[in-house]
Ligand code: FES
């Protein structure tokens with residue numbers, strides 16, 4: 058059908074341009090109460106008492122909830138109370154919840170709740186958290202319930218430690234003729250999706266729990282409400298309509314739990330909890346921070362022999378997904394390079410900061426900032442071209458990853474190809490610096506990326522296909538439409554496989570955990586891969602059933618039949634055929650006899666042969682395939698004022714077969730934009746009490762129209778053999794190298810090592826003032 | 836509570852609301868017009884943008900009472916307009932949450948400045964945030980409309 062690669066318009070396009078696409082908060086709330094969260098004004102403090110009497114008097118208040126009676130939560134370590142109990146551990150933490158008839162009444166009452174605190178010393182950074190005399194964020198760490206493969210260190214602030222031990226460091230350092238060591242640091246920041254999180258919950262008299270939530274993980278919400286609160290899992294139904302941007306931030310389960318306890322407190326009545334922007338940034342989980350040390354050793358001709366990496370992730374007050382994020386960083390700790398001798402400790406460290414959710418790239422843009430900046434430092438020390446150094450060391454089939462997975466032509470993309478492509482795109486030969494006169498220069502910075510998706514080893518995805526009487530198909534998948542266009546791509550895969558008109562594929566956008574087959578979580582660029590395979594399987598199932606009914610009518614072996622173009626036909630005599638619409642609900646002979654029946658296609662896909670990592674060495678296969686790419690930014694730098702403008706940004710990425718050209722470009726460009734914002738301007742600004750000073754979109758500033766550079770995206774195509782039509786994930790890769798490329802360009806332009814984010818002119822100025830300054834030292 | 840008539844999308848709607856209610860709140864919670872989105876409730880994001888007498892306004896910054904005797908157009912009132920077509924063709928949205936705001940902003944921009952230059956486009960559009968796209972697609976969509984304007988001014992839908 059030639060649908061692969063075509064820029065098929067989004068299936069939900071008209072809904073989204075007419076305001077009819079509904080997001081969670083768009084569903085009418087006439088039958089619901091409204092909840093409001095009371096949050097902590099301290100980063101670390103003992104809760105001495107909570108006075109609710111004044112709040113209770115506000116007209117319309119139905120319940121006020123505080124932290125006592127609820128179980129601890131958390132995906133790997135149960136360290137987080139739904140509402141703070143005994144003490145608060147970050148600024149903006151939820152302390153109490155008010156339920157009232159209207160949002161205004163709830164807000165009024167929330168303002169009247171008086172909480173008495175006794176401030177405690179604040180843990181400001183992961184580096185500080187590991188100091189011997191640091192206050193503990195969790196005194197009871199050893200007592201928490203936890204998963205088996207997370208390794209907290211009770212008595213310290215270490216929530217998890219993942220070790221990579223590959224080859225022999227002694228040999229590595231002996232072979233190394235040139236070594237470099239750099240330190241990096243940046244604070245947590247935020248996803249800042251335009252839709253703030255929203256959840257509603259209702260508990261029916263028979264115990265059924267209905268949740269609607271803006272989430273990337275409704276199936277996980279169901280599982281966790283079952284685990285935390287003991288509600289029968291079959292009685293929990295979670296619905297997710299369109300989601301207004303997620304970027305990993307909506308993969309954590311948080312607001313759902315608050316909505317659920319709010320409904321419990323009012324006898325099961327429906328309660329809506331819609332985050333205001335400030336609480337979406339502070340109370341719901343944020344984007345992780347990092348302090349890192351990277352040491353590389355290479356021979357004089359540029360072959361890297363040893364890499365020693367220490368990642369201290371700022372997991373914030375709770376380990377929820379931070380533990381997993383730090384593990385994923387260990388898996389790909391070296392960046393996309395074949396290095397024989399690797400030592401890495403990747404820690405998730407507790408601090409008194411807001412806690413971390415996944416962020417697009419799942420810790421990779423963060424670790425790559427550290428590694429790729431160090432690569433530039435190494436290239437300079439070697440006196441070698443920066444892309445040449447990367448080319449020499451580029452990961453290739455035959456190499457092993459830090460967790461000792463042997464790569465082949467299918468499970469890793471073509472990095473040397475991406476580097477070559479990037480060189481042409483950015484006209485590398487002309488040099489990295491152009492003098493524009495007037496004290497302005499144009500400077501290029503580069504970086505390379507890679508990533509595998511370390512999701513649960515048994516993660517799966519299911520698809521159901523049903524027919525309409527005109528032969529059109531309803532495609533039902535648990536993938537959430539968070540903006541990535543995955544469901545349109547699934548329709549393309551289906552239409553291509555069944556050789557049918559894509560307009561005859563109707564996609565169910567909303568997910569309902571009771572009627573939609575499970576898709577583990579819509580994260581990690583796995584939607585197209587896993588659900589794509591499930592679609593292929595479901596299509597095969599449909600074909601088999603169509604052929605079986607048709608073979609009776611056409612009096613031919615099923616094997617002699619083909620399905621396509623709305624028909625089932627004889628391969629060698631296509632004129633002998635049945636229309637699919639006449640078979641999809643059973644075939645009726647002219648005398649009234651009927652055979653067959655409603656055709657329902659089903660398909661699923663589970664990741665296979667993934668393994669846990671060894672506790673001592675990290676060895677194991679935690680992800681299915683590695684995508685790679687090379688990226689660059691070009692800036693115009695004012696040497697006097699230390700200000701800059703990002704002029705162009707480039708990506709040469711191998712995402713395998715491109716299924717929808719414009720959608721894929723959009724994904725990559727959007728991710729690049731987010732990466733540039735993260736690297737260039739976004740951070741929580743903490744004061745000395747650990748309070749966040751900028752939880753609003755006017756002080757926390759994402760890129761706006763007109764601040765965007767020109768984007769150039771090019772695809773290098775190495776099909777992944779076991780993906781639907783060879784497509785690799787594409788949602789995250791554009792982001793991953795952008796902070797590093799920007800840091801590399803600016804470091805070159807300013808003539809000073811810039812190892813902290815965000816790269817605002819003030820930061821450049823500070824570094825010019827005193828080299829060697831790092832806020833990890835403060 | 837006050838009861839008043841608002842002219843929205845060419846219809847007179849009678850609605851009761853508290854004097855302090857914002858236009859955004861009344862549109863969404865009282866009139867069921869949820870196309871305008873809350874993103875920040877203090878003027879930072881533009882997701883709530885509607886047109887009032889043809890001017891792009893952030894409905895979170897406007898009281899509903901200020902909308903009396905004004906002509907209010909929300910995304911729901913825009914039918915089959917060139918802006919909507921351009922957004923679809925140029926893939927100018929992903930999650931779509933910012934889209935109604937951007938479209939209403941551009942709708943006003945094109946009416947006021949059918950030949951807007953880059954500076955004016957930026958003046959208008961920098962008041963909205965899109966977190967999904969890199970803006971390049973939105974830029975292309977706007978510029979295709981300006982080009983169309985130059986070629987054929989008649990194509991734009993009239994304000995209702
Ligand atoms: S909600 Fe009105 S500007 Fe953000």
Ligand code: FES
Pocket residue numbers: 251301302540927928929930931932933934964965966967968
């Ligand atoms: S499309 Fe998601 S914020 Fe613009």
